[in-house]
Ligand SMILES: O=C(O)C1=C[C@@H](OP(=O)(O)O)[C@@H](O)[C@H](O)C1
């Protein structure tokens with residue numbers, strides 16, 4: 477959290493609403509925003525970024541880039557400018573880098589710093605300090621990077637970048653775009669070729685955006701997955717970037733409109749990269765009335781406007797293969813499932829256990845508190861539909877997506893829902909409450 481964040485929890489309630497209406501825009505994509513700042517930091521020249529997500533996770537990345545010597549500032553025109561220092565130009569920060577609540581921020585920055593001879597300490601909040609960093613320190617150590625970590629490969633950690641890095645070929649043991657990106661970024665300042673083999677495709681913003689910055693990167697589709705190869709020690713060229721709306725943020729008004737009778741909304745300018753659209757596919761398969769209008773290309777990504785109308789959903793089985801393309805959307809899908817006819821089964825959910833909270837456990841507890849029946853295993857969840865009673869208080873565990881999901885539930889449940897703390901919504905979607913209430917929702921501070 478930042479110095480502006482209130483010190484005490486901010487509970488919020490969400491009461492049954494009438495139809496939601498309006499044309500809205502959600503903030504810029506979080507994954508692209510982190511990357512735009514980081515790649516701008518090591519390019520040659522000034523990178524400009526329009527539509528950057530100005531939320532705590534991304535602001536912490538901007539501060540980290542400035543502390544590493546690449547000034548990242550917001551102009552009075554709302555455009556961010558990053559003065560890049562070159563692929564070998566980052567320097568040791570004077571203070572520990574605080575990544576707050578953000579797994580993407582810290583893991584990608586570790587890769588960015590790994591092959592430059594600097595020393596940096598990385599810290600985060602209580603949630604981030606519980607999350608596994610071994611998935612990144614193990615492959616980065618192969619380049620010659622050294623780490624001192626807290627017990628169990630957690631934060632805080634101190635990284636000593638490799639002076640003479642050696643290139644690495646690494647097969648991802650988990651489907652994680654953060655791990656893939658950390659290894660590729662370490663490859664940028666390493667002589668020779670660094671290859672990541674990705675058995676299951678994950679979001680590919682790093683590959684696309686690095687190509688735009690002029691990196692020597694190639695992706696080959698092979699029988700054992702994507703082979704992504706970076707040839708290191710070539711400079712990147714500063715870019716002018718436009719960040720489209722975040723599909724993971726659009727997920728909340730989208731589900732809100734589907735479950736609230738009479739609703740008819742348009743969410744404009746949403747990024748539709750196919751590695752991110754699993755939730756849209758799933759909701760359409762459940763009977764959701766979602767149409768994509770005005771499809772176009774912007775800044776190397778497909779974008780479009782989502783027209784969403786209230787729909788009676790039906791339960792389906794969501795296959796494990798779809799999980800990487802909707803990994804952050806399962807909490808809000810679980811809320812949609814509680815209003816469907818029949819049972820929704822979600823498989824391949826093991827990564828939910830290591831997000832800002834154990835999201836599988838947090839979702840189940842929130843559903844139970846609001847009268848919804850579920851069954852689960854280590855990596856699966858079944859939600860019984862038929863509508864939520866509401867009336868429960870949800871423990872959010874410092875997790876923005878848990879908070880927003882259960883505020884969406886309250887729009888259509890018989891009784892209001894309450895979340896114990898809404899402060900962490902600011903990590904990804906600062907004006908969530910204003911935007912939802914502007915469409916007709918009734919979110920307010922709990923008495
Ligand atoms: O690379 C990224 O920008 C992200 C990757 C995903 O994490 P994992 O790589 O850990 O699955 C996702 O959950 C996160 O919100 C953003």
Ligand SMILES: C=C(OP(=O)(O)O)C(=O)O
Nearest residue numbers: 577578579580581804831
């Ligand atoms: C998992 C998330 O983010 P991160 O890993 O960057 O903390 C998220 O935003 O849902």
